Amino acid sequence: LSLAQKKIKYLLVDGTGRCKVKNLKKLKQAREDILRLTAASPALMGQFGFTCLGTGAVYDLMDNRRMMPTDNFRRTCFEPASKLNAAAYAKTYSPRKYGCLGCHILCKKIGKKEDQPLAMPEFETMSHFTALIGCMDTDLVVEANKLCNNLGMDTISAASTLACRREITGIDYTPENVLSLLEDMALGKGEGKDLGQGARLYAKKMGEPQTAMAVKGMELPAYDPRGAYGMALGYALSTRGGCHLRAYPISHEIFRKPVATDRFSFSGKARIIKIAEDLNAIVDALIACKFTFFAAGLEEYASVFEAVTGIETSAQDLLKKGERIYYNERIINALNGFDANDDDLPKRFFTNAGSSGNNISIPPIDRDAFLNAKRKYYDIRGLTANGLPLKEKAETLGLLWNNL
Structure with missing residues (x-):
């Protein structure tokens, strides 16, 4: 959006040649370590993991855990889910594996229909274009995914x-x-002109602001926070709004990686979220895949970084860089008027229960417990009680201070 505001459509980067690797032997060893660790991960490389079914492998799991956003987050279970899962797409579209250049996980899937290749939707697209809007058509999901990709729209939003x-x-x-x-939203035609502004502004214009399931204006992904309290905290505290990837607590709350945590408790979650935000910030900076971190860790990637650059680096060195990145984002947000009032969830999650079942109870989130966890996070992150950065903390991290 920032680039769009500046009328920048794309950036072209040119170079004079390939980067020289400082220690090729060390790099090969680090790569082998990462390949070995990921190969041992059922979530990544197993029969029902991402390599075989794509991220859609999560579809059944989210519904079974009673945290699939349904009917605009008014329910958390979608009865037809078993007929709309990754296996259903595999049967209909016979997808083949595809992925980023050089990747061995290959979580993307390319299917075909009437001999025409079709990009298979990711989990969030599968979930939101079925359960969230009350539809039961896999062909619709595939077409909606294609249309959004072609028109440059985010499928979640x-x-x-x-x-x-x-x-x-x-x-x-x-x-x-x-x-x-969808086409009208992209082209600004008719009702699409208002819908294209996103859920928050659309709901406000319609006089129903409480129906927008968004944080800081960003619409929520396909994990209901009433079913994972770390996710609730992660959504609220994310610097770019309701994003599941800034801290990705689903990894330990649902996938149990690297260790399992109680998904219905805020205990310890403030520190876990802070560390995870720092980790994912450096993962993004390294242009590494978050999925590999289901198996490998910063130790392996510190070895990669050191091998390529020749700069002696530890896992803690990388984590500290991630902390600098994330704290700098909090500074940028503060300069733009964001504070603790913006680090919050839609009221629905604190007042309405989810869809209990399968011996799983999904009550509303305890508001006091949530606020207490948020206060602990501010203290651990080095922020004021109002969620604002501190000059002393910024200087400790070597960041510029702009007289907030």
């Missing part, structure tokens, strides 16, 4: 905005209606 509209108007969707509205 697009589907969430449509779910908001459905709750406000009470009108269910047909596949044709969904695809038509």
Whole structure:
């Protein structure tokens, strides 16, 4: 969005040649270590893992754990889910493995229909274009995914905005209606002009702001926070809004990697979220894949960094760099007027229960417990009680201070 505001469509980077690796032998050893660790991970390389089913492997799991956002987060279980899972796509589209250059996990999937190649949707797209908006058509999900990709729209935000509209108007969707509205959103035509502003602004204009399931204006992904309290904290505290990837607590709360934590407790979550934010900041800076961190860790990537650059580096060195990145983002947010009031969830999650079942109870999130965990996070992160950065902490991290 920042680039779009500056009228920048793309950046072209040119170079004079390949970067020289300082220690090729050490790099090969680090690579072998990462390959060995990921090969031993069932979540990544197992029969029902990402390499075989893509991220859609999570679809059944989220519904079974009673945390699949349904009907705009009014429920957390979608009864037709078993017919719309990754296995259903595999049967219909016979997908083949595909992925980033050089990757051995290959979590992407390319299917085909009538001999035409089709990009298979990721988990969040599968979930939001079915359960969230009340549709049961895999062909629609594939077409919506294709349309959003071609038009440059995020599938999570697009589907969430449509779910908001459905709750406000009470009108269910047909596949044709969904695809038509998506195109109108991208082109700013008719009702799409308002929908294209996102759920928060659309709901506000419609006089129903409580129906926008967003944090800091960013629509929430396909993990209901009532079913994972670390996720609740991660959504609220993320510097870019309701994002699951800034801390990705699903890894330990649901996948139990690297160790399992109690998903219905805030105990210890403030520190876990802070460390995870720092870790994922450096993972992004290294342009590494978050999925490999289900198995490998910063120790292996510190070896990679040292081998390539020749700079002696430990896992803690990388984590400290991640902390600098994330604290700098808090400074940027503060300069733009964000404070503790923005580090919050929609009220629905504190007042309405989810869909209990399978001997799993999904009560509303305890508001006092959430606020207490947020206060602990501020203290651990080195922020004021209002969620603002401190000059002393910024200087300790070697960051510029702009007289907040």
